[in-house]
Amino acid sequence: MLFNSIPFALFFSLFFLSYWVLFDKHLTLQNLLILAGSYLFYAWWDPRFLLLLFGSSLLNYFLGLAIHRSGKEKTRNFLLGVGLVQGLGCLAFFKYFNFFIQSFISAFSALRIRSDITTLNIILPLGISFYTFRTLSYLLDIKRRKIEPTRDWIVFLSYVSFFPCIISGPIDRPETLIPQLEKRRVFNYGQASDGMRQILWGLFKKIIIADNCAVFTSGTFDHYTALPASALLAGIFLYTIQIYADFSGYSDMAIGLSSLLGFKITRNFNFPFFAQNIADFWRRWHISLTSWLTDYVFTPLAIYFRDYGKAGLIAAILINFTAIGIWHGPNLTFVLFGFLHGCYYIPLILRGEMNKKEKMRKDRLLPTPAAFGKMAGTFTLVMFTFVIFRADTLSQAFSYYGSLFSPSLFSRFAITEKVNTLVTLACIVLMLLAEWFQRDKQHALQIDFITQFPFRALIYFGLILIILFFSPTINADFIYFKF
Amino acid sequence: MKNKFGLFLYKILIFAMPVFALFEILFRLGFTPVITNSTLFDFKMSEVQKHPIHNPRILAIGSSITLYELNSATMVKNFGGSYYNFASWDLQIGDMRVLLNEFVKEYEPKYVLVCSSIADFISPRNESYLNYLNTNRYIRNHFPEFFYFKGYNSIHQIIRRKYKAYRADFDPWGGASLTIQPKDINLDKWNEHDIFPTKYTKGQYDDLDSLGAWLKQQHVEFIFAQAPIKASYTNTLLSKQIIESHFDKCKSIVEAHGGVYLNYCNTTIFTDSLFFDQYHLQAAGGAILTNEIVTALKGIIK
Numbered sequence: 001m002l003f004n005s006i007p008f009a010l011f012f013s014l015f016f017l018s019y020w021v022l023f024d025k026h027l028t029l030q031n032l033l034i035l036a037g038s039y040l041f042y043a044w045w046d047p048r049f050l051l052l053l054f055g056s057s058l059l060n061y062f063l064g065l066a067i068h069r070s071g072k073e074k075t076r077n078f079l080l081g082v083g084l085v086q087g088l089g090c091l092a093f094f095k096y097f098n099f100f101i102q103s104f105i106s107a108f109s110a111l112r113i114r115s116d117i118t119t120l121n122i123i124l125p126l127g128i129s130f131y132t133f134r135t136l137s138y139l140l141d142i143k144r145r146k147i148e149p150t151r152d153w154i155v156f157l158s159y160v161s162f163f164p165c166i167i168s169g170p171i172d173r174p175e176t177l178i179p180q181l182e183k184r185r186v187f188n189y190g191q192a193s194d195g196m197r198q199i200l201w202g203l204f205k206k207i208i209i210a211d212n213c214a215v216f217t218s219g220t221f222d223h224y225t226a227l228p229a230s231a232l233l234a235g236i237f238l239y240t241i242q243i244y245a246d247f248s249g250y251s252d253m254a255i256g257l258s259s260l261l262g263f264k265i266t267r268n269f270n271f272p273f274f275a276q277n278i279a280d281f282w283r284r285w286h287i288s289l290t291s292w293l294t295d296y297v298f299t300p301l302a303i304y305f306r307d308y309g310k311a312g313l314i315a316a317i318l319i320n321f322t323a324i325g326i327w328h329g330p331n332l333t334f335v336l337f338g339f340l341h342g343c344y345y346i347p348l349i350l351r352g353e354m355n356k357k358e359k360m361r362k363d364r365l366l367p368t369p370a371a372f373g374k375m376a377g378t379f380t381l382v383m384f385t386f387v388i389f390r391a392d393t394l395s396q397a398f399s400y401y402g403s404l405f406s407p408s409l410f411s412r413f414a415i416t417e418k419v420n421t422l423v424t425l426a427c428i429v430l431m432l433l434a435e436w437f438q439r440d441k442q443h444a445l446q447i448d449f450i451t452q453f454p455f456r457a458l459i460y461f462g463l464i465l466i467i468l469f470f471s472p473t474i475n476a477d478f479i480y481f482k483f
Numbered sequence: 484m485k486n487k488f489g490l491f492l493y494k495i496l497i498f499a500m501p502v503f504a505l506f507e508i509l510f511r512l513g514f515t516p517v518i519t520n521s522t523l524f525d526f527k528m529s530e531v532q533k534h535p536i537h538n539p540r541i542l543a544i545g546s547s548i549t550l551y552e553l554n555s556a557t558m559v560k561n562f563g564g565s566y567y568n569f570a571s572w573d574l575q576i577g578d579m580r581v582l583l584n585e586f587v588k589e590y591e592p593k594y595v596l597v598c599s600s601i602a603d604f605i606s607p608r609n610e611s612y613l614n615y616l617n618t619n620r621y622i623r624n625h626f627p628e629f630f631y632f633k634g635y636n637s638i639h640q641i642i643r644r645k646y647k648a649y650r651a652d653f654d655p656w657g658g659a660s661l662t663i664q665p666k667d668i669n670l671d672k673w674n675e676h677d678i679f680p681t682k683y684t685k686g687q688y689d690d691l692d693s694l695g696a697w698l699k700q701q702h703v704e705f706i707f708a709q710a711p712i713k714a715s716y717t718n719t720l721l722s723k724q725i726i727e728s729h730f731d732k733c734k735s736i737v738e739a740h741g742g743v744y745l746n747y748c749n750t751t752i753f754t755d756s757l758f759f760d761q762y763h764l765q766a767a768g769g770a771i772l773t774n775e776i777v778t779a780l781k782g783i784i785k
Contacts (some may be wrong), residue, residue, distance in 0.1 A: 006632050020488055189487040196495070419639060460498065468502065471637040 038163035049125035060135040064149035099330030164257040168480040170288035185262030195259025197445040202252030205245040212424040213242035228408035276358040276374035278344040318342040516630035519611040524571040540565035542592035549598040554773035555658035568657035577608035577690040604687040660766035672760040695740030705742035711753035
């Protein structure tokens with residue numbers, strides 16, 4: 001049930017009407033509806049893993065209460081340990097087991113030792129990385145006495161499985177979502193309208209930009225050995241745009257859907273292509289994951305290594321970004337992707353500019369040439385790492401790089417879907433321009449400054465028509481579903 | 484709150500209604516939705532919706548061979564108007580199996596006639612037919628506009644399909660005899676020699692077996708006519724052996740389930756001048772073939 005599919009449209013329409021018309025006055029019933037809807041949404045893909053989600057949520061609910069009630073630090077640590085072992089253990093088993101086994105087999109065979117270890121046919125439960133991080137932050141925050149546990153099991157189970165965010169985030173923290181679940185929601189016209197606009201913007205980015213780019217990029221990555229370097233360069237440029245439009249489009253839809261239900265959830269992207277250095281980029285890209293790892297991995301590590309000065313900071317950053325890479329999946333490509341981004345931080349740390357925030361003046365129509373240069377530079381650095389991110393293996397990534405730097409960089413290449421390609425390029429420009437002019441807003445379609453409704457309606461209809469006219473043949477899955 | 488909620492729903496309707504209206508207008512203008520990845524199948528189904536068929540006694544199905552080579556006029560003249568040809572380009576035996584599962588239930592024919600050649604045994608099943616078959620029959624027949632949203636395709640593609648895709652001109656019984664002047668015959672197509680068997684051939688034999696068994700279960704008589712192949716296709720001993728073994732296989736499968744097996748691979752009657760490529764007969768050839776089939780079926784079809 002993709003957000004941009006008929007079954008989801010039907011599901012959500014019924015859900016939305018029941019939520020506001022039938023259960024409007026009953027908080028518990030509203031939360032029960034969220035829980036039932038979330039479990040139905042999750043089971044639509046694979047009902048087998050519903051039990052894992054339910055069991056894991058229930059265990060963490062009781063662990064949260066027990067940690068809070070316990071006076072002894074030792075017991076609290078033990079209970080937290082149980083939660084961490086359960087969460088990280090499930091993650092390790094479902095996501096990384098085969099990777100570790102295959103790595104052992106490769107290591108043994110390199111040492112000419114015969115190994116009879118077999119891998120298992122393990123299916124990755126959807127959204128496991130996202131909901132595990134939610135339960136972990138819940139327990140860690142209770143342990144740190146940052147929050148109190150919720151006594152209402154419906155609220156907690158709804159927090160873990162909240163359907164707009166369960167598959168691909170944003171990873172909401174307990175202090176953001178749980179209080180909202182505990183409080184009666186009242187239909188807010190302004191919030192709901194804004195939610196609809198954000199959904200429309202998300203659909204535009206996903207269907208028109210990401211899915212159309214996917215037609216070109218999948219062809220490029222599948223046949224890169226036979227294509228000229230110019231096509232490969234276009235491929236990585238479009239893949240960088242695609243992954244942003246795909247993931248931020250999904251996040252926009254998730255946030256918009258939550259707004260329709262009266263929730264304000266964590267922002268996940270803040271126009272990352274306008275970042276002026278790599279630190280700025282990661283403050284704007286997949287914000288909920290970056291801030292999660294900053295709080296629970298980077299900060300403790302930075303404190304631990306504080307006696308080592310800048311070297312300690314570099315070590316903390318490298319570990320943190322390698323963790324970001326590994327979070328994406330059991331593949332050395334992701335490890336290298338994360339590590340490389342960590343390395344990009346080193347010049348900033350050495351210059352003491354890691355936390356320096358580049359301010360973009362809101363009143364400027366265009367960026368200054370210096371700022372534009374920094375943006376383009378950051379984009380290029382990031383773009384080249386997405387070759388590793390997209391490749392199936394490291395050798396494929398290096399082979400792609402090898403093919404990229406050849407004299408055919410200036411030769412022409414064939415485009416099959418000419419109309420859609422032209423429209424996509426125009427829409428990329430439109431997206432970047434809209435986001436630039438709306439950079440101080442939550443999303444590009446917050447156009448309340450246009451006071452006349454007919455003018456706003458014209459823009460909405462324009463986007464709807466572009467979506468209806470130029471969507472590609474295949475609606476691709478969201479890239480982050482596999483994480 | 485109720486007023487605001489009502490206003491919100493009202494505004495949603497304001498935006499949704501023009502979208503539905505747009506698709507309805509497209510439908511009325513003949514820009515039919517993309518249902519499967521076969522332009523001809525979609526077109527034929529849309530014709531069937533516009534001019535409903537009333538339980539044909541003889542239901543013909545197959546690929547382009549059945550489409551081009553079964554002369555509708557001859558069939559109708561000899562067996563009455565209770566006949567319809569559901570053939571569409573590139574249908575494989577496996578596709579016929581899944582489509583007949585639905586068509587037999589819907590139209591309750593007494594006889595199913597397949598006019599086949601080796602081209603029906605070389606590719607995998609086309610899964611896109613399931614988009615049609617897995618849709619409720621009532622919705623499919625009365626609200627085909629539903630397909631605009633199910634498996635959504637852009638308006639740009641719908642327009643392009645209408646103007647750019649080649650389609651056959653059906654007669655009222657779904658057939659489409661074709662005459663190509665010798666000067667217009669594509670030489671590449673004329674000299675083509677499809678590789679046979681392929682890795683999908685075994686699966687297609689299994690589907691033929693399953694089709695025969697299922698039709699018998701449904702008390703529908705299965706008639707399988709082997710269509711002629713151009714003489715030059717079997718110009719080596721090996722290709723002759725391959726073709727003969729294919730005929731034997733089909734015959735044994737069809738007859739094992741009580742079906743009627745007919746073979747018209749006769750290069751004396753069907754000379755090269757009657758073809759326009761390796762398997763397809765010109766309209767004149769199709770008329771001869773249909774006459775042969777009709778003669779053979781006179782004792783079978785009552």
